[in-house]
Amino acid sequence: MSKVIFSSWAGKVVDNRGLHPNEYASAEDLRLPLQYNGHRVTAFMSWNGLVVADDKVDIVDMAHTYLKEVQKLSCGECSVGYLGIKIMLGILAGIANGKGSDEDIKLLRWLGAGVKENARCDFCPSAITPVLDTLNYYKEEYVKPIASRKGRAKSTYMTRVTAPCMEVCPAHQDIPGYIELIRNRRYKEALELIRKTNCLPRITGRACVAFCEANCTRNEIDSPVAIRALKRFAADCETDSGLEPTFDKVKAGKPRVAVIGAGPAGLAASYNLALMGYKVTIYDELPAAGGMALVGIPPYRLPRGILERESDIIRRLGVKIKLNTKLGRDITLEQLSADGFKAIFIATGAHLGREFDIQNWRQGYAGLADGVEFLRDVNLGKKIEAKDRAIIVGGGNVAIDCARTCLRLGFKDVTIVYRRSRVEMPGRAEEVGPAEKEGVRIHFLATPVRVLTEGDKVIGAECIRMELGEPDASGRRRPIPVEGSEFVLPADMIISAIGEAPDLSFLAEGQPIETTEQGTIRVDQLSYQTSQVGVFSGGDCVTGPATLIEAIAAGNRVARSVDQYLASGRIVQYEEDTAKSLTHDIGLWRQRREGIIAKSSRQSPEQLQPSDRVLSFDEVESCLTAEAAVKEAERCLRCYRVMLLAVELVKEGEADG
Secondary structure: OOOOOEEOHHHOOEEOOOOOHHHOOOOOOOOOOOEEOOEEEEEEEEOOEEEEOOOOOOHHHHHHHHHHHHHHHOOOOOHHHHHHHHHHHHHHHHHHOOOOOOHHHHHHHHHHHHHHHHOOOOHHHHHOHHHHHHHHHOHHHHHHHHHHOOOOOOOEEEEEEEOHHHHHOOOOOOHHHHHHHHHOOOHHHHHHHHHOOOOOHHHHHHHOOOHHHHOOHHHHOOOOOOHHHHHHHHHHHHHHOOOOOOOOOOOOOOOEEEEEOOOHHHHHHHHHHHHHOOEEEEEOOOOOOOOHHHHOOOOOOOOHHHHHHHHHHHHOOOOEEEOOOOEOOOEOHHHHHHOOEEEEEEOOOOOEEOOOOOEOOOOOOEOEEEHHHHHHHHHOOOOOOOOOEEEEEOOOHHHHHHHHHHHHHOOOEEEEEOOOOOOOOOOOHHHHHHHHHHOOEEEOOEEEEEEEEEOOEEEEEEEEEEEEEEEOOOOOEEEEEOOOOOEEEEOOEEEEOOOEEOOOOOOOOOOOOOEOOOOOEOOOOOOOEOOOOOEEEOOHHHHOOOOHHHHHHHHHHHHHHHHHHHHHOOOOOOHHHHHHHHHHHOOOOOOOOOOOOOOOOOOOOOEOOHHHHOOOOOOOEOOOOHHHHHHHHOOOOOOOEEEEEEEEEOOOOOOOO
């Protein structure tokens, strides 16, 4: 929506009041659709301003309703924000009910300016922006009810609350909420809030990629809040205190659901379905639950006991987990349906390594390994003979994990060969840096082209140097071989870690479940249902290799779809999903900081020294202390964003899409 009656969004005022629509000036950076879930959007207000698309909108009622939502999130840590909002709300209520006075407008402006300039955190100063815009640009709308002494008619509104950190979290966890609880030393409540959207807090508290931290407002000031470490702290407090989680009792008796895969997506779906009252059975081919979290993440990052506890909590909800049971070998989809399962969720992950195109790779020489298989063997306890020199090909997190694992196995010389530069390297900086400190060398702008052998053993790799050209489909600059730049790297083992892919061999010929050209399962983007009715799929086997939190988010969504399907046979989009898409499109989450905020040092967990940690698979990073966790939680600016949409029902036949 670029042409509207009025907009103050992002501080750019466009005022088309009194003009013919053909004369309207365009408001930039607005992407709010005119239709929203069967409603016509007539106006919206949020932290970045006010937009009006229909001159029939009651500005005073909208400002009053908006501020009521804002007050719910006002924390009370500073009297300026909390009391200022409270008093302004009372004044607005009086005006909206026809009981205002001429001095109220002046007082509202004065109070709003005080909140904007003096409140301690980021929330109240940002939240007050659109209310001040109504006072500055729609003063006459306040004068009318004051003069007439008549109340305002109530309109229909939709509300969404988010934050920069929440908006990029696939599971949309209430991050400012649980951080605030930690700050107030209410650790149990913080963990309960986390578990509403994330059933694996101890796992993600250690191994999440932390999209949230990359989008933290504090990046503009000093360094992001240690959100992942705070999540781990809340979760570890429960275990360290000998406490057990409690859940509300649910009425049992709902249908049986089968879940294929005990990885993050399968566990998340099972957790949610169990809380809804469904009888869930998980089948997994591995000897323990966890999926790629079990076989793909080394113990120095994620100790095995953590996985066991998280899966045990889900078992206590009544979920059965049958291990060493492979779909297509031990069970089939047809058998599960015949056994009385009314819905099936396939969450088999991406456990295959991608084919490595290099001369001599497929000749069965001793010392060649796929990265995914290598980590699986180590994590499941298979003995790996350590040699002198290892080369790992790739630049992602699997490559980093393979390299650090080789050091712990006793390899003396470990080198990562990556065909691009450090800038393009997909591996997380938090893992690359420690790997280098431990002794891993990284050879950038190079790639192996041939395995060198002697007899039946690997002795090295012939490599070629690369230079970077124009960006390719991934958005990264394309590596181009430099002619005549070949060189040799000696090695006793070469590990390919260039990517992962789903194993869909369980889909028998003639199976009605469709797949994509990328070798993933095709699903409906709304429901996650496959081409076979009653069979759903999500996680890495649908998206390709992704992250823990993305898999958990997929499991959460599938559980809702399965519930709708079994309850009514019809799956519709949730209101919050529509709102999330809409607010993301208009840039609600974009970072904005009000006023001057003092810098403060990020609290970091202690780590084992590099020289010590390579001697074992002991966990490298410790948990924050209570003192450090509270201090870190105090750095959060509470960047909640409240968005209020004024809507009217679209009459039948009027919808224009």
